Amino acid sequence: MRLSSTQIFNLADKNMARANQATVKTQEQLSTGKRVLTPADDPVAATKIMQIVNDLSAVDQYKKNINIAKNSLTLEESTLGAVNNVITRAQEIAVKAANTATLSEGDYDVLATEIDEQLKELLNLVNTQNANGDFIFGGYKSASAPFTGDTSTGFKYHGDDGQQFIQVATSTTVAATDSGKRIFLNVASASHSISTYTGPTNRSNPPAQISVGQVIDQNAYDAFYPKDMVITFNPTTDINPVGQNYTVTDRASNRVLIANEPFRGGDEIVVNGVSVRVSGAPMAGEPAIPSQFNFGEQMPMNFPAVIAAPGETFTLSVGSKIETLRLQGTFNNANDVALALNDVANGNAQKLANLKIVATDQGFSQVQGFNINVGKASATIAGAFGMSDPIAGVTTNNGKAATAGDRFYIDSSEKQDILTTLARFSEAMKSYDGKPDTRDQLSRQVAATIANLGNAQTSVLNVTASIGARINTLDSTIDLHLDTEIINKEVLGNIRDTDIAEASIRLSQQTLILQAAQQSFLRVSELNLFARL
Numbered sequence: 003m004r005l006s007s008t009q010i011f012n013l014a015d016k017n018m019a020r021a022n023q024a025t026v027k028t029q030e031q032l033s034t035g036k037r038v039l040t041p042a043d044d045p046v047a048a049t050k051i052m053q054i055v056n057d058l059s060a061v062d063q064y065k066k067n068i069n070i071a072k073n074s075l076t077l078e079e080s081t082l083g084a085v086n087n088v089i090t091r092a093q094e095i096a097v098k099a100a101n102t103a104t105l106s107e108g109d110y111d112v113l114a115t116e117i118d119e120q121l122k123e124l125l126n127l128v129n130t131q132n133a134n135g136d137f138i139f140g141g142y143k144s145a146s147a148p149f150t151g152d153t154s155t156g157f158k159y160h161g162d163d164g165q166q167f168i169q170v171a172t173s174t175t176v177a178a179t180d181s182g183k184r185i186f187l188n189v190a191s192a193s194h195s196i197s198t199y200t201g202p203t204n205r206s207n208p209p210a211q212i213s214v215g216q217v218i219d220q221n222a223y224d225a226f227y228p229k230d231m232v233i234t235f236n237p238t239t240d241i242n243p244v245g246q247n248y249t250v251t252d253r254a255s256n257r258v259l260i261a262n263e264p265f266r267g268g269d270e271i272v273v274n275g276v277s278v279r280v281s282g283a284p285m286a287g288e289p290a291i292p293s294q295f296n297f298g299e300q301m302p303m304n305f306p307a308v309i310a311a312p313g314e315t316f317t318l319s320v321g322s323k324i325e326t327l328r329l330q331g332t333f334n335n336a337n338d339v340a341l342a343l344n345d346v347a348n349g350n351a352q353k354l355a356n357l358k359i360v361a362t363d364q365g366f367s368q369v370q371g372f373n374i375n376v377g378k379a380s381a382t383i384a385g386a387f388g389m390s391d392p393i394a395g396v397t398t399n400n401g402k403a404a405t406a407g408d409r410f411y412i413d414s415s416e417k418q419d420i421l422t423t424l425a426r427f428s429e430a431m432k433s434y435d436g437k438p439d440t441r442d443q444l445s446r447q448v449a450a451t452i453a454n455l456g457n458a459q460t461s462v463l464n465v466t467a468s469i470g471a472r473i474n475t476l477d478s479t480i481d482l483h484l485d486t487e488i489i490n491k492e493v494l495g496n497i498r499d500t501d502i503a504e505a506s507i508r509l510s511q512q513t514l515i516l517q518a519a520q521q522s523f524l525r526v527s528e529l530n531l532f533a534r535l
């Protein structure tokens with residue numbers, strides 16, 4: 003068998019390349035410390051390595067999530083501790099304020115001033131922000147302050163019920179925040195209470211406001227509870243002399259509780275045992291402009307008009323309400339028509355009253371300003387009314403319905419938020435004038451304040467305990483992650499990492515093989531026929 007020089011060179015090249023590739027790979031394993039450099043090196047091990055790496059990456063993210071959640075809960079816990087301190091101090095002041103026999107008006111003014119300062123501090127605490135600028139008690143609406151207001155206008159919550167959850171393990175999530183509504187608003191009241199707020203469509207500028215109010219006669223209010231009330235400002239022309247006035251109604255039934263009461267800004271409004279004040283200049287309502295259908299407006303009235311028994315009819319409609327009226331007799335003028343229209347015996351008067359329509363010798367007037375349709379009349383009646391089209395009749399468009407002024411709402415409630423509790427306590431002390439009735443009111447308010455502050459403290463402490471439990475969960479979860487991380491890294495090292503001793507010996511062998519291949523090639527490459535001559 004003859005071997006050409008080309009075959010010898012190719013065979014040597016392949017052998018040296020194979021030996022060199024093995025050497026380079028071993029050197030790379032030693033330099034990187036990794037045995038499996040590509041999935042082709044060990045497909046089974048590569049799959050396991052990828053799974054372990056993913057698990058370690060997830061654990062690393064969970065550890066970051068735990069730190070975020072723990073920082074958030076630690077801030078919340080610290081804030082609630084400060085809130086509890088405010089409540090405790092307010093309780094001390096309330097106990098002191100209960101001594102109505104010895105404290106003077108000046109003493110109560112001083113105590114009210116301290117409560118106002120406590121209230122400012124509390125408002126600042128419930129609007130606490132974290133390092134990212136998020137309001138921690140706003141629920142999902144964490145971009146803006148959840149609580150606004152003051153002692154004179156009451157307080158509003160602009161957040162929601164949401165809790166922000168963070169995943170800290172494969173199947174474990176932990177609430178990193180708590181809604182301010184749950185902690186500070188949903189506090190059980192010692193007795194039936196109220197919440198007050200302004201109507202969203204009010205038009206006064208600057209906006210008129212309603213105070214937080216208070217229940218000054220619990221028995222009277224309990225008899226009315228759980229109904230709600232609405233204070234509506236009427237047109238100034240509703241009273242004589244003309245001026246601002248309001249009506250208080252039962253919100254559900256629209257039953258009038260107080261009608262057209264004259265109003266002066268800041269005056270006390272007392273109804274069903276509840277006392278509130280409206281400050282500012284509420285926008286008054288606008289009176290209705292009655293819609294008017296005038297006899298003879300389309301054509302001259304045709305008299306005499308003789309209508310034999312059993313009479314002839316026409317319809318009056320206001321909105322969806324329709325009444326059919328009947329006329330009978332001889333009519334020589336518009337006054338005769340008006341008398342027949344207002345006749346009680348034939349039922350016309352009641353039908354007009356149902357539609358809030360007034361009939362005179364001039365025509366029809368709808369006092370609430372709603373449009374009237376006069377139609378489906380006989381030819382004789384149409385002639386007496388001066389209508390050109392008896393069937394279609396006439397529809398007015400000259401009326402205007404009354405518009406209500408600003409509205410203020412007093413809703414019944416079994417809850418009373420912490421801020422309102424302190425605001426009502428302060429207001430009661432400021433209103434004390436030493437008289438027996440205000441002394442009794444203050445005593446009742448102090449008793450209610452002590453009970454409500456106790457309920458508020460319970461709410462805060464319950465959430466604080468919940469935060470402690472969640473922090474414990476985070477601590478135990480991160481310990482588990484650390485243990486898992488150690489085990490996974492050990493398993494990963496066994497599968498992926500290079501055995502330095504074995505690889506060093508293998509490298510020496512591969513280097514020796516490569517050198518031998520190179521030396522052999524040199525010797526073989528020197529063989530030729532001429533070398534033997």
